[in-house]
Amino acid sequence: AISTNGDLFIVPVGGGEPKRITSQTGFDGNPVFSPDGRYIAYHAQLAAGYESDRWRVMLYDRQAGKSENLSEGFDRSANELGWSADSKTIYFVAEDETLEPIYAMTARTGAEPKKIVAEGFNGNLGVSSDGKMLVFTRSSLTTPAEVFAASSDGRNVRQLTHHNDAILAALETNAPETFWFPGAGGTRVQAMLIRPPRFDASKKYPLLVLLHGGPQTMWTNSWGYRWNAQVFSAPGYVTLMINRRGSTGYGQKFTDEITNDWGGKAYEDVMKGVDYTIAKYPFVDSTRMAAAGGSYGGYMANWIATHTGRFKALISHAGVYNKPAMYGSTEELWFEEHDMQGTPWTNPESYRKWSPLTYAGELGKYKTPTLVIAGERDYRVPYTQSLEFFSALQRQEVASRLVVFPDEGHWISKPQNSQFWYKTFLDWLATYLK
Structure with a gap:
């Protein structure tokens, strides 16, 4: 392989011709439709041929047919994107100094991502259908992954599963x-x-x-x-x-x-x-x-x-x-x-x-x-x-x-x-x- 390029396409669920919606020479991935259907959030690496370029949060407006870079000023890599129920907020995780916090940002250019769950290494991020709850896994160097939940603003973090408690108690x-x-x-x-x-x-x-x-x-x-x-x-x-x-x-x-x-x-x-x-x-x-x-x-x-x-x-x-x-x-x-x-x-x-x-x-x-x-x-x-x-x-x-x-x-x-x-x-x- 000589290229890291990957583009996004949309295609009618009933069939039809695929339509390319990204064309830059880096990698575009992790597409997520907004609940109101107007936008597609995705992340992108803008440097061609570099698999470790920073992942930016991108927003494709389906009506205008254009993409915007929302997070150029954010010096971390955004992954596992998700939407709030009102299509106004984008959630994601990003590695940060041995941890992986959860961030939220308004879906507009120049918005500053806010760290709403700062503790732990969090992944597999999901948002409930009503937008009131975040669900994710969390692990550490002492604990295998368990399922956690939090309110959509990052408060009230709580552990939902305890699959490893008995084993860990003996170690x-x-x-x-x-x-x-x-x-x-x-x-x-x-x-x-x-x-x-x-x-x-x-x-x-x-x-x-x-x-x-x-x-x-x-x-x-x-x-x-x-x-x-x-x-x-x-x-x-x-x-x-x-x-x-x-x-x-x-x-x-x-x-x-x-x-x-x-x-x-x-x-x-x-x-x-x-x-x-x-x-x-x-x-x-x-x-x-x-x-x-x-x-x-x-x-x-x-x-x-x-x-x-x-x-x-x-x-x-x-x-x-x-x-x-x-x-x-x-x-x-x-x-x-x-x-x-x-x-x-x-x-x-x-x-x-x-x-x-x-x-x-x-x-x-x-x-x-x-x-x-x-x-x-x-x-x-x-x-x-x-x-x-x-x-x-x-x-x-x-x-x-x-x-x-x-x-x-x-x-x-x-x-x-x-x-x-x-x-x-x-x-x-x-x-x-x-």
Whole structure:
């Protein structure tokens, strides 16, 4: 795929010719008819070929046949749009500094979105037919998703389901502590830290640094089936999640600062975040640290393996290693062309500079034990990237192990495979950190 463009069409329910209503070169999606039938609200990315451009709230007037950008001044990405019953207000959720609040805005150009449900990571937003109630799911790093409701103005938030209460009552989980630190160039960077169960501040604990993918995503205070921080902390690790440069939820400039800078400010943010954590939390054992990530997080693990020896172990899942080869085999050509600002033949220097392969000779210098994991059906970051990385580790006699899932893609989704993935992950950490 070389384009992120997607347009909206309308077609009579009884059949007929589709009519295109959007034509800009970015992506238009999430269309929702207003209750009075006059408008269609949708969200749009205006930058062509960039899957992480900010999502604007757009309004298509069916009578005038024109679209307006309602939220250009709002520096967050709007998702899951919904209407009030009187067709005057648009609701949506947007990532914001590890959380996902619910916003409301008047359906007119220049209106300022108001945060009406500020707490929690909220999703699957719905509006009741009479417009009096909002319904949504909410989760956190300590609680899987449950269904919540609130009044249409965001007040009277209440939990409707308690499916996980009995299970959670038998577990000890610690809520994340959120903090900020000065990253590359002094820019403020946010991180979350989770203490292990039965935490004793007088003891020293090994540190696990989680490296998120994307690269344009963020670590959220929400529950996840994959890369669950509570599972990682349970054996006795302090888990650190840094929303380094390139993360979403901090404004478009912060997100864009990883473009053509994959191993630059983002890497420095991570290293400075680790330094800050060691200085701030005396219970962190700086002699027992590991780092792990998937996708771009796997790339960052590969980059770390070739640039520092400060970690006792690394885990690279579906990590990019050879940027020119990545371009030639991924199904998302637009992704490489945007983030590297060209192709391997128009901008070869960027592909060389930001490839861990370029620095592969340093693997034998640092010799950090590394677990390499991949899915054979991964078309996003083809598993051959992991094979190349593993070969370089083996040839330089670095302690390493390769695990390939023949029936998985970019993510490990099947329950039995997931159990094996977590066990393999934790066994690797125990070997080098305990």
